[in-house]
Amino acid sequence: MRLPYSETRRHPRLGELTTPVTVAVDGPSGSGKSTVSRTVALGFDLAYLDTGAMFRALTWAALEQGTDLTDVDAVAHLARTVEIDQSTDPARPGLAVAGTDITRAIRESRISSQVSAVATNLDVRGELARRQRELIADARRRGRGMVAEGRDITTVIAPDAEVRILLTADEEARLRRRQRQSGGSQVTDATRDEVLRRDRDDSTVSNFTTAADGVTHIDTSALDLQGSIDAVVSVLLERAGGSPRGDA
Template sequence: MSDTPADVSARDLVVAIDGPSGSGKSTVARRVAASLGLRYLDTGAMYRAVTWWALEQGVDLADTERVAELARELPLEQGLDPRTEAVRVAGTDVAAAIRTSRISAAVSAVATNLGVRAELVARQQAVAREGGVVVEGRDITTVVAPDAPVRVLLTADERVRLSRRALEVHGSDDDTAVDATRDQVIRRDADDSTVASFHEAADGVDVIDSSILSLDETVDAVLKLVEARSGVRA
């Protein structure tokens, strides 16, 4: 990738961020979007919303065709304000419900459903085409927004990622809490890696390893990269 910044306005800018579970991509992406005055799209919330919708209707997630059909019909309203999470399905506020362990344990079955992915990627691409947005998740730098002027793989070593997720879910990163989240993080990444690439950077994608960085330092690193690649400043 050239070191010469692209001539991009904030209104048109797309920042694509990929990363494994616990890499901090959601929090970092929200902070970056808020700093730049951009919208924020959490693509993971979309897969969680489909999962919630299917379970609420008693649909077997192994019924891939039916789940894909539900994804195509999904009456999803998702806010794009980085300062607040707003997710509604059929008029029901599910922002908290989709973050429960019930959904976390089941979402891989939906995220690896190719029919679901096709539908949700199309919705994600529609948002990206509008510009002025930070999009994070899996396959963002390679499938959803491969032409984005700023593409980042945010990563961290496994122990750090497990610790972060344990703190988020259990409020502690002691050995018991880490062990309790190990399956959710490691299995989810293993499952998702069968249909998405988010461990290795594709050509032209910048890597930021946050293993020894604080949240503020990681956000700052992404903002500096945005300026270097697009010319857009916080």
């Protein structure tokens, strides 16, 4: 999908972010959080972290090694020991496990259909949460900050983020978006499974449908991509914007 901004076209109000900022975005599948978060990160010169991709990377590693995903201890051990290299550059997001580029592989249906078994493993969530917090802290040390998106970023991973947003959308809108992403002409059973069943499974360990205190709720059901981006940008500038810098 072509993003509204590019590497050379930053958001015109970029200069209003004068200090490092963490933007935490949660939401169910198909709410628009990944594309919106990446676009906002690109527009405001922030790092970008897709935490769901990290769970997918671990799922890929487990399947490659023949690890039984129902063996919670074995998968947790793998989470603590596997080498995952995740790019936080919104212009070039990517993932590698032990040097193998799996950026495309983690989007395959075999990963989508099984990632919930990994994502609902509480020991795995604890270890990946540690890694995710380290990436967020590193982005702040580098001077700008990060947009991090997932299921429990606003409440567990970065509850102290300057900007916390919950993106939601009704079931029809979420299925329609995922169908368009897959290039299909109609919503398939596989799409329903990927979107609805995954959300049901993940909701057993994370609340990503109700905004916690201090979290701004944005319903994107009736919004197009640009409208969703504009809504998030508005909250970002309201919560973290300051006086424009001279180089803006």
